[in-house]
Amino acid sequence: MKGLLVHWALACVQSVAVAQVVAVTPVSGVSAADSSDAVKAYLADARRVVDTAARAGAAWTGPRSGPRAQPGKRIALVNEDLRNGGILAVDEGVLEAAKVIGWSVKVFDSGGTLEGRKKMLADALASRPDGLIIFGGDAHALAPWLKPFADGGIPIVGWHVTAQAGPVPGTPVAMNVSTDPLEVARVTALAAIVQSGGHAGVVVFTDTNYELPMAKANAMAAVVRGCTGCTLLEVRDVPISRNAELMPGTTRELLARHGKRWTHALAINDIYFDYAAPVLTQAALPSNALSMLSAGDGSESAFLRIRKGTFQTGTVAEPLNLHGWQLVDEMNRLFAGxxxxGTVFPVHLVTAENIDADGGDRLxxxxxxxxxxxxxRIWQRP
Structure with missing residues (x-):
């Protein structure tokens, strides 16, 4: 990112710790010729970042040694909302890995509500598990309901439960498995800028109920604001749990408000586009009139849209099944003392050019x- 900031005509400062967007100040005393050269250099650097993220066949960067399988464990798996395709895919990875390592898993679905979270965590505790895995939600907000697990010596790992991958200080969560959410956001926004040649008109969709989506949205907004020829039209709050209800009307409203100025939609999750794309089709927009890119998950429906060229042009897909296996491995290490x-796997951008690689043929x-x-091999299992 350093090269991008050096060459760009504006300065965009972002605090990685909290993904806080701060003011952007124009650089004074820059001639028109120098500014043009800076823009060209910025776009070239941006393209290099995007091209790197889009490379297929990334090498393994995780562990190669560790404790053998600690067999016979009972795991409670508490999901924020199984309507979310990303959560469902990681679930499947956990179940696949648990079968190999020799564990039983009981699945709970919170349904995306506070009362659901409290009840499912209480039910999970009552099931007397050896370990707890939580998907989605906010580790800090859930801390009071996680405390009984910690008090009982039950280890906890999570997926997408805070804005940073790794251990979660101030909570009983020993590990948050995720790609780097700020890098995911940066690549997503840069891809839109590269596509537009530095002239994107952007709406960012997020869910202000959670720390992680807000961190990603703020990071995407910061990158767009740092592009002198781009326009951040607005950041729109649409709760993930209410996407089906709200996104069709929201999409129609944004089309009416921004018209052709709206060239790129960025979202913190592919699910937003599940309900936006049909509205765009109904409005008889050509498929290249609006480009949608997601900073997260890589759902089956997103792959289909990218493959067919139906508005969505990219998703920064996470290795969801791999994350399921990683969660099991991290938990196994905790069981072994x-x-x-703390492994964080590299960011990967899926586009029409690379969609057939790395499982893309299976969506x-x-x-x-x-x-x-x-x-x-690490677990010494056949």
């Missing part, structure tokens, strides 16, 4: 890096 690995991002065999 060892530390978590998923499943890195061809041999992770299943590597974890089997």
């Amino acid at each position: 060892e530390h978590v690995t 998923v991002y499943d890195p061809a890096n041999g992770y299943r065999d590597i974890y089997r």
Whole structure:
């Protein structure tokens, strides 16, 4: 990112710790010729970042050693909302890995509500698990309901439960498995800027109920604001749990308000586009009139839209099944009395050009890096 900031005609400062967007100040004393050269240099650097993220066949960067399988464990798996395709895909990865390592898993669905979270965590505790895995939600907000698990010596790991990957200070969550959300956001926004040649008109969709979506939205907004020829039209709050209800009307409203100025939609999750794309089709917009890019997950429907060229042009897909295996490995290390690995896998941008690689032919991002065999060897399982 350093090269981008050096060459760009505006300065965009972002605090990585909290993803806080701050003011952007124009650089004074820059001639028109110098400004044009700076823009060209910025776009070239941006393209390099995007092209790197879009490379297929990334090598394994995770652990190669660790404790053997701690068999016979009972795991409670508490999901924020199983209507979310990303959560469902990680669930499947956990179930696949648990079968290999020799664990039983009981699945709970909170349905995207506070009362649901409280009840499912209480039900999970009552099931007397050896370990708890939580998907989605906010680890800090859930801390009071996680405390009984910690008090009972039950280890906890999570997926997408805070704005940063790794251990979650101030909570009982030993490891938040995720790609780097700020890098995900940066690549998503830069892809829109590269596509537009530095003239994107952007609406960002987020969910202000959670720390992670807000961190990603703020990071995307910061990158767009740092582009002198781009326009951040607005950041729109649409709760993920109410997408089906709200996105069709929201999309129609934004089309009426912004018209042709709206060239790119950025969202913190592919699910927003599940309900926006039909509205765009009904409005008889050509498929290249609006480009949609998602900073997260890489759902089956997103792959289909990208493959067919139906408005969505990119998703920064996470290795969801791999993340399921990683969650099991991190939990196994805790059972064995060892530390978590803290592994964060590289960001990957799926586009029409690379969609057939790394599982794309099956409508998923499943890195061809041999992770299943590597974890089997670590656990000493056939």
